Amino acid sequence: MSENEEKMAGDFIHEAVAQDLADGKVKSVRTRFPPEPNGWLHIGHAKAIYVDFGIAKSFGGQCNLRFDDTNPEKEDMSYVEAIKRDVKWLGYDWEDREFYASDYYERLYVLARSLIRKGLAYIDDLNEEQIKEYRGTNVPDKNNITYTPPGKNSPFRDRSIEENLDLFTRMRSGEFADGTKTLRAKIDMAHPNLNMRDPVMYRIRREPHYRTGTAWCIYPMYDFQHPISDAIEGVTHSLCSLEYEIHRPLYEWFINNCEVFPSRQIEFARLNITNTVLSKRLLIQLVREGRVTGWDDPRMPTIAGLRRRGYSPEAIHDFLGRIGIAKTDSLVDIQLLEHCVREDLNKKAPRYMAVLRPLKLIIDNWPKGKVETLGAVNNPENPAAGSRDILFGGTLYIEKDDFREVPPPKYFRLFPGNQVRLRYGYIVTCTGFDKDPSTGEVMAVHCAYDPETKGGDAPDNRKVKGTIHWVAADGAVPIEARLYNYLFPMDRPMEFAHGGSFLDNLSENSLEVLNGAWGETALVSIESGKVVQFERLGYFCVDPDSAPGRLVFNRTVGLRDTWAKIEKKGG
Numbered sequence: 001m002s003e004n005e006e007k008m009a010g011d012f013i014h015e016a017v018a019q020d021l022a023d024g025k026v027k028s029v030r031t032r033f034p035p036e037p038n039g040w041l042h043i044g045h046a047k048a049i050y051v052d053f054g055i056a057k058s059f060g061g062q063c064n065l066r067f068d069d070t071n072p073e074k075e076d077m078s079y080v081e082a083i084k085r086d087v088k089w090l091g092y093d094w095e096d097r098e099f100y101a102s103d104y105y106e107r108l109y110v111l112a113r114s115l116i117r118k119g120l121a122y123i124d125d126l127n128e129e130q131i132k133e134y135r136g137t138n139v140p141d142k143n144n145i146t147y148t149p150p151g152k153n154s155p156f157r158d159r160s161i162e163e164n165l166d167l168f169t170r171m172r173s174g175e176f177a178d179g180t181k182t183l184r185a186k187i188d189m190a191h192p193n194l195n196m197r198d199p200v201m202y203r204i205r206r207e208p209h210y211r212t213g214t215a216w217c218i219y220p221m222y223d224f225q226h227p228i229s230d231a232i233e234g235v236t237h238s239l240c241s242l243e244y245e246i247h248r249p250l251y252e253w254f255i256n257n258c259e260v261f262p263s264r265q266i267e268f269a270r271l272n273i274t275n276t277v278l279s280k281r282l283l284i285q286l287v288r289e290g291r292v293t294g295w296d297d298p299r300m301p302t303i304a305g306l307r308r309r310g311y312s313p314e315a316i317h318d319f320l321g322r323i324g325i326a327k328t329d330s331l332v333d334i335q336l337l338e339h340c341v342r343e344d345l346n347k348k349a350p351r352y353m354a355v356l357r358p359l360k361l362i363i364d365n366w367p368k369g370k371v372e373t374l375g376a377v378n379n380p381e382n383p384a385a386g387s388r389d390i391l392f393g394g395t396l397y398i399e400k401d402d403f404r405e406v407p408p409p410k411y412f413r414l415f416p417g418n419q420v421r422l423r424y425g426y427i428v429t430c431t432g433f434d435k436d437p438s439t440g441e442v443m444a445v446h447c448a449y450d451p452e453t454k455g456g457d458a459p460d461n462r463k464v465k466g467t468i469h470w471v472a473a474d475g476a477v478p479i480e481a482r483l484y485n486y487l488f489p490m491d492r493p494m495e496f497a498h499g500g501s502f503l504d505n506l507s508e509n510s511l512e513v514l515n516g517a518w519g520e521t522a523l524v525s526i527e528s529g530k531v532v533q534f535e536r537l538g539y540f541c542v543d544p545d546s547a548p549g550r551l552v553f554n555r556t557v558g559l560r561d562t563w564a565k566i567e568k569k570g571g
């Protein structure tokens with residue numbers, strides 16, 4: 001068992017499944033991950049995948065991948081492909097157990113007829129609005145306590161079994177217009193749980209389906225399709241997020257009355273993370289309205305977005321293991337996710353030097369035309385990562401921020417008269433600077449180097465407090481750096497003013513593009529997807545937008561770990 005699976009062993013789902021095995025209710029464990037192919041997976045789905053596959057694995061069972069595809073207007077093959085790719089990338093294997101609810105349409109239809117025959121389902125002519133009205137709703141009483149007055153039976157509720165069977169056949173064969181008839185389960189219009197008030201099982205919808213084409217014009221509703229699909233697959237434990245808890249009595253009602261395999265539904269808390277939204281319905285809006293560049297925009301909480309941003313499956317697993325599986329919803333600080341990727345990359349990412357906002361540093365006493373090679377370690381956290389050569393010359397780029405004409409207190413970087421160490425290179429003393437007379441902007445900084453201080457192992461006991469990074473102009477590689485901020489500046493983007501939308505909460509500056517950055521020569525041959533650390537700047541991942549001569553880097557995360565600080569404070 002891996003460390004994460006061991007952690008999982010202590011949770012309540014694990015206990016419930018173990019009990020079912022001990023009681024002989026099930027002989028082996030089968031779970032499923034049931035995405036609807038109407039969007040790309042986000043990190044909330046990763047949690048569900050982790051639970052579904054993890055529970056099966058820890059009992060030596062199997063987990064199916066099933067597409068719950070019964071909404072023809074929203075589903076598409078491209079989503080199926082994206083979902084499969086992301087589940088695989090996360091490290092899970094469904095082997096040959098790839099299923100589609102749309103393959104069960106015929107069996108669902110037959111079971112629906114069996115309910116009609118038992119007098120447990122009927123064809124209703126009420127329209128959607130009337131059904132809603134007849135069902136009733138939760139209302140506050142005079143003490144402001146919510147209660148649910150009984151609903152009203154549909155006038156069509158008592159049709160004969162023969163008439164219902166006939167109408168259902170004709171619904172299927174396309175005799176009736178969209179929305180004019182539904183098949184409803186006959187349960188209880190006074191049930192305290194609104195879901196049990198004669199839920200709709202089928203609707204008429206003339207919309208081609210991405211797999212079944214125009215073969216069907218009636219489609220099963222989720223609440224009927226889901227338990228039956230689970231039963232067909234022999235799913236012993238149907239694990240889902242908490243919003244389905246209130247649907248569980250209906251799940252069980254369909255299983256019992258259709259007399260199918262008794263799958264058991266168990267709910268766990270949904271993952272919510274600060275500064276983002278985890279719902280396909282909302283994420284698709286960001287994509288459709290062009291608020292992001294696509295599902296895989298590195299700002300998106302999607303698996304594809306996180307991957308493009310530089311996250312590894314290991315970092316995501318570490319995060320999922322830390323948050324655990326609870327029975328009540330909570331909000332997880334996004335800084336915990338960042339902490340996990342930082343820990344992962346700290347060990348893995350080789351280090352390089354790059355300058356994002358360049359300012360020229362001219363070494364006036366450097367021999368004209370001389371270019372020198374210096375040695376640099378690739379990762380002090382990992383000696384096996386080895387070392388590399390970097391070029392040094394008379395003109396370098398440094399960060400604009402590493403020079404001040406007038407230094408603020410405790411500023412240990414470059415300013416006239418001060419000394420700094422150039423990382424892996426020499427100690428230099430700032431001798432002056434050039435200003436653009438019209439704008440007042442500093443155009444270049446001048447310095448003198450001390451040849452005795454090469455590589456940092458020179459015999460000097462001068463107190464040089466600052467070390468700055470740099471890139472030699474000779475051999476420098478041009479870079480576009482994309483820096484990201486949170487999509488939403490607040491913890492809970494779903495809190496917005498009355499009449500507003502979560503879109504009103506979108507940050508104006510979640511992306512900053514720096515076009516004139518420079519990187520050291522060794523970066524020239526780096527592959528797409530590779531993550532590196534730029535010293536003092538953060539972790540950066542090579543974006544697929546890169547082309548020969550045009551390297552694009554996404555900043556995965558900065559170096560400063562605010563989470564570690566929060567933890568220390570016990571917050």
Ligand code: ATP
Nearest residue numbers: 034035036044045048240241270271278279280281
């Ligand atoms: P969304 O609300 O993002 O559209 P969904 O629940 O409608 O998500 P599905 O494709 O139906 O999307 O989800 C597949 C599975 O993933 C379901 O079992 C669902 O419970 C689970 N899931 C979805 N979002 C989360 C989340 N934030 N945390 C945990 N599990 C989730």
Ligand code: MG
Nearest residue numbers: 034035036222
């Ligand atoms: Mg859903």
